[in-house]
Amino acid sequence: MSAISISGLNKHYARVHALHDIDLTVERGEFFGLLGPNGAGKSTLINIVAGLTRFDTGHVAVLGHDVVTAYRQTRRLIGVVPQELAYDPFFNVREVLRIQSGYFGLHKNDAWIDELLAALMLTEKAGANMRALSGGMKRRVMIAQALVHRPEVVVLDEPTAGVDVELRKSLWAFIRRLHREGHTIVLTTHYLEEAEALCDRIAILNHGKLIALDTKQALLMRGIGHTRRVCITTEQPLGRLPETLEKKVRRQEGNQLELRLDKSTDSVMAVLDALRAHGAVITDLNMEGADLEDVFVELTQTQKV
Numbered sequence: 001m002s003a004i005s006i007s008g009l010n011k012h013y014a015r016v017h018a019l020h021d022i023d024l025t026v027e028r029g030e031f032f033g034l035l036g037p038n039g040a041g042k043s044t045l046i047n048i049v050a051g052l053t054r055f056d057t058g059h060v061a062v063l064g065h066d067v068v069t070a071y072r073q074t075r076r077l078i079g080v081v082p083q084e085l086a087y088d089p090f091f092n093v094r095e096v097l098r099i100q101s102g103y104f105g106l107h108k109n110d111a112w113i114d115e116l117l118a119a120l121m122l123t124e125k126a127g128a129n130m131r132a133l134s135g136g137m138k139r140r141v142m143i144a145q146a147l148v149h150r151p152e153v154v155v156l157d158e159p160t161a162g163v164d165v166e167l168r169k170s171l172w173a174f175i176r177r178l179h180r181e182g183h184t185i186v187l188t189t190h191y192l193e194e195a196e197a198l199c200d201r202i203a204i205l206n207h208g209k210l211i212a213l214d215t216k217q218a219l220l221m222r223g224i225g226h227t228r229r230v231c232i233t234t235e236q237p238l239g240r241l242p243e244t245l246e247k248k249v250r251r252q253e254g255n256q257l258e259l260r261l262d263k264s265t266d267s268v269m270a271v272l273d274a275l276r277a278h279g280a281v282i283t284d285l286n287m288e289g290a291d292l293e294d295v296f297v298e299l300t301q302t303q304k305v
């Protein structure tokens with residue numbers, strides 16, 4: 001039995017075909033990444049799995065239970081942290097978590113609530129009103145809210161959006177702990193280094209289509225076959241580059257330049273010549289293999305609809 005199984009899933013919003021024939025299985029105990037540009041359909045897919053959004057055709061099940069016909073069971077098995085911050089301004093943090101526990105018939109849940117508050121560094125905010133919390137704190141409360149009933153499958157839609165670096169690290173540690181303790185984790189994120197650090201298997205959606213589904217290693221290998229990263233340090237900042245080079249820029253900051261080259265069509269020597277012709281005095285050069293960002297860019301830019 002899989003944690004999540006999706007077959008033949010289609011979803012339209014009026015004229016937008018938000019999900020096209022999606023077939024996707026997440027196994028129990030996996031740490032799964034769902035990636036894609038804005039509007040790719042990630043949240044739509046997650047909301048369907050959570051039983052919150054209707055769909056046109058297909059089958060979606062959580063731990064073998066159909067999300068439409070067995071909605072009550074699937075709701076208990078899954079905990080979803082939505083992308084949009086939504087909260088009731090009249091309750092404090094502990095009240096929100098108690099109310100959520102009550103939905104699942106859990107009336108003596110304070111020991112677990114305390115544990116969640118501590119793990120999410122919210123203990124001191126337990127009595128604070130929701131409206132008095134910062135955005136990052138509200139997001140942490142929403143994570144706790146999704147976990148009050150200790151769901152086996154945990155789905156997090158951009159849990160680290162708008163969260164500062166330190167808190168992001170502690171959230172990673174917390175999500176890793178949930179995974180170690182046996183939870184299946186599905187994560188969407190726009191921070192590709194986050195997906196690369198955490199996820200074992202990754203799906204990439206683009207314009208509602210599943211364009212890649214593989215282990216992280218296999219995806220990285222795919223990129224290494226095509227892409228090479230060249231990191232260059234120059235004596236002086238380079239300013240605006242000629243158009244032919246500009247297209248290959250991955251990052252440019254002061255006298256540091258990082259280019260993304262296609263192994264089959266771009267010659268490193270030709271690029272260095274072009275830089276020299278532009279007046280650059282190169283003081284250091286490093287070549288590296290592709291990372292997940294390279295693979296993501298390659299896949300999502302070459303498969304335009």
Ligand SMILES: Nc1ncnc2c1ncn2[C@@H]1O[C@H](COP(=O)(O)OP(=O)(O)OP(=O)(O)O)[C@@H](O)[C@H]1O
Binds near residue numbers: 013016037041042083
């Ligand atoms: N309630 C809605 N009504 C109409 N169209 C919608 C609705 N929700 C999403 N869409 C459309 O469906 C498509 C997929 O949106 P979705 O929110 O699933 O993307 P996403 O991958 O989560 O994007 P992001 O990275 O920005 O969160 C987009 O074209 C979006 O405009």
Ligand SMILES: [Mg+2]
Binds near residue numbers: 042
């Ligand atoms: Mg989204």
